[in-house]
Amino acid sequence: MMHFRKFAIAGAALATSLLLAPAAQAVTKIERVVSPGGIEAWLVREPSVPLIAMDFSFKGGANQDPSDKPGVSYMTAATLDEGAGDLDSKAFQERLERNAIELSFRASRDELRGSLKVMTDKQKDGFDLLRQSLTSPRFDQEPVERVRAQMMTALKRETTSPNDISSRLWWRTAFPGHPYSQPTNGTLESVPTIVSDDLKAYVGRVLARDNLKIGVVGDIDAKQLGIVLDQVFGALPAQAELRTLPQAKLQSVGKKLEVELDVPQTVVSFGGLGVPRKDPDFIPAYIVNHILGGGSFSSRLYNEVREKRGLAYSVYSYLLPLDATALFMGGTQTRADRANETVGLIEEEIKRLAENGPTQDELDKAKSYLRGSYALNFDTSTKIAAQLVQLQMDDLGIDYWERRNGLIEAVTLEDVKRVAKRLLDGGVLVTVVGRSQANGAKQGG
């Protein structure tokens, strides 16, 4: 049993490609490896721990689900390690366990991501199982039905979970008609209709070499890795057949939607337009968000909502750049009888920061935080491997870690004031799930 003072926040994921301290550069030199067959990976050699961590990403994700079958990519990711080649599900899983290989896949809105962790002396088995899962997944009936039943149980549970109700309502309202309106893990209507041919078709279209990015950390050199890359990924089709993803236009900004649910604590989600990752304003926007509701015990939202008034345990905001739009998101879970007050406070803080911008002191401290915390993102192989992939997905350049500090330093008070307006002045769509305020007074439960 363990109680953390504060939940880790979703925004932390964005820190991956952002932060930098000179000290960390020295030990995280990136090598660009291109295999004889032309497959590229970024490598950080780390001989002192006897393991290899590999992360990889196929662009596409849930946005490539058939429009009438949301959940296909999610189900594919959940079934890729359930049998491949000559190995049925049981045999495949046993071979993973026998060699202590950790292999996982997951789908998000814009990518299908995978991770492999293996001890150096078991790498042959690890890479072979990965190859088979990507190039000859079986999608046998038993595992497909099993995964379907698991997804349905989770989807049913979501129908009474305030967090899921709030989040689903937000996305549905924000992007009607766009793939982003659909939940990544599908719906109670769509999941029963997905058949193994859908999974095969998805793999055939999305798992290819031209939309693939790979990051590797561990006790392996460039030459060895080149051979591995051809073995594992060489048999994938050269080109993915991705459907064009239309731009997502954010709707219903300024609206507040409420859903009544008899729970003692009210869940609030909010979001508005953000700044694209490659926009020159992204870094100033990241700093503005850090000041508003980013990852420390000192943000404005943390101070106003939690520290001063005790209205919530967790309150946060983050930037979410996506392929078809860029968002600024946030949320809180707050006492039912004062939920309106909490939402009002958040709106007030957003407005205040949009109008007046951060102070010089806040800007200096935020920069200092971003500089200092950078090295903390490099202390495990799995963290570094994930960042190597993210750098490539975001197309920031192999020298980005060296340039990063300069980009942060260059941000001026004028920049953050201008970008605070751009980021926060557009309004947000708010969804609220809980007891209506009239009944909210009955606390506990």
Add this chain to the structure above:
Amino acid sequence: MIDITRRFLPALFAASAAFFVLGPLPEASASSGPDVSHFKLANGLEVVVIPDRRVPVVTHMVWYKVGAADEQPGKSGIAHFLEHLMFKGTEKNPAGQFSKTLATIGGQENAFTSSDYTGYFQRVTKDRLKMVMEFEADRMTGLKLTDEAVLPERNVVLEEQNSRVANSPAAKLGEDIQAALYLNHPYGRPVIGWRHEIEKLDRKDAIDFYNRWYTPNNAILVVAGDVDANEVKKLAEETYGKVAPRAEIGPRLRPQEPEQRTVRTVMFADPRVTQPSLQRSYLVPSANTAKPGESEALEVLSQILGSGNNSRFYSKLVMEKPLATSIGAWYQGTALDDTRFGIYGTPRANVTLKDLEDAMDAVIAEIVDKGVSNDELERAKVKLVADVVYAQDSQATMARWYGAALTSGLTVESLKTWPDRVQKVTADQVRDAAKKWLDKRRSVTGYLVKDLPKPEERRS
């Protein structure tokens, strides 16, 4: 595989599962892995240093040997509430100073409470180590609290209780199973406390608890990362070394469990339940209370019975006979006193809770009857020992394992030999552990349902 549906754990347990289900296993063997140092300062503070020189970063933690099980009856939640209040400032460093400084230099911080310990940590670049040691040493004895700080924070904790428990039917059931399992030991109380008692905790309760337990002779400093033992020793003496002990700390004696003799069941109905599920906890020995080899056998048993797709539960009741969507077993080996071995399952839509429970009992009975295969035994050991190797990739994980183990009655030496002891577990020992400890008379089974059964059903 979908982890979330397969491993449906009560929320309160889930946070700890990542760290403790696998028990105390920090090193591959005494000969490999980091060169861990362990020493004591003159004022009684224990120090553990775990070098990891890959990046210039350190994880700095202070663990107090006090947790929710040390609270006075009627004051449940005070250990955790005090943990929150430790961020409210001291004579020397007013409220928010420590956090603001960390936020400025880019440090991360947090704190946590369990039944047996309370911990505080910061992750910073190595050049900031002395600074965080100075702050942490200062709040070891210098805490200053006002009602202006205490009362809003109590509301924060009540919202935390809402988030973790009150909003979650499964978490509520989990609390009540634990309360029913422990007939006498304070492990029956939720770490966060009972809501009606949290609501009454005040400044004096917090300061009394602080004065009684927060003292260098009741604490363990763990530093992992880009440091060596001599460096840490020098810094520790310059900072923590100057804090005088202020309380006598006796042996940690809690009321122990009587003989357990009844099969207990509890049922919780909530209209938000969309799929019924069951959880069962057995009272079993911890790594600290077990006879030699017994805790290791329970660890292997939990792996074979209910961890992952190759476990007995999953392969028989999810794959072969499709009765469940999620199922599993866990053992919380790291605990000062007798602990819990848990099983849980969610039936498929057309399967009753009783059918699933009967099938789970049959799987356990088969192990008790016929034991486990050598192949299963080997796979479980490979997995458990590999986790030790993988842990070495993370200084924060290593620091946690040492801190949790040393505040739960274990020693550095016992951690070092853990993988060797796991390797020695025999198939007979696993069967014996199942037979002796997975006895329903030592257990509570909890059912999570949408509606309570009608009276006539209950009579039958």
